[in-house]
Amino acid sequence: MGSKSAQGDRCMSLKKAATAVREKAYAPYSNFKVGAAVRGASGAIYSGCNVENVAYPEGTCAEAGAIAAMVAAGETKLTEVVVIADSPLPISPCGGCRQKLAEFGGPDTPVILLTVQGQEQVTNLAELLPGAFSTEHMEKS
Incomplete structure (x- = not known):
């Protein structure tokens, strides 16, 4: 079915979305623009950028913006993540x-x-956040 090519196209569209939204970041204090895009379980792409605030801790991250857009659209499961910035690494x-x-997302969700x-x-979410806090921690025995 040409899944390798389709998978590459899917990833490219996620990268393009993250790259495009990064340009819209509001980062007048750090000048460090970040873009993020997540793919919902439906296949739809949601993007977000960092938004700084003069009261520094009140800013929001690009990933949070992308997740908020996904949830606002009615989705609560993500299957892929892309994050981009103008950084050396x-x-x-x-x-x-x-x-x-x-x-x-799940532990194997690609990032x-x-x-x-x-x-x-x-990488994936398990590598980024080993020992993640989850609902299992909240269950009473």
């Missing part, structure tokens, strides 16, 4: 975003980390 989600991604220069690192 592929950008890795912060701890809070790793937990947010784990809320909606592609990119630089605008084309450097790429492929």
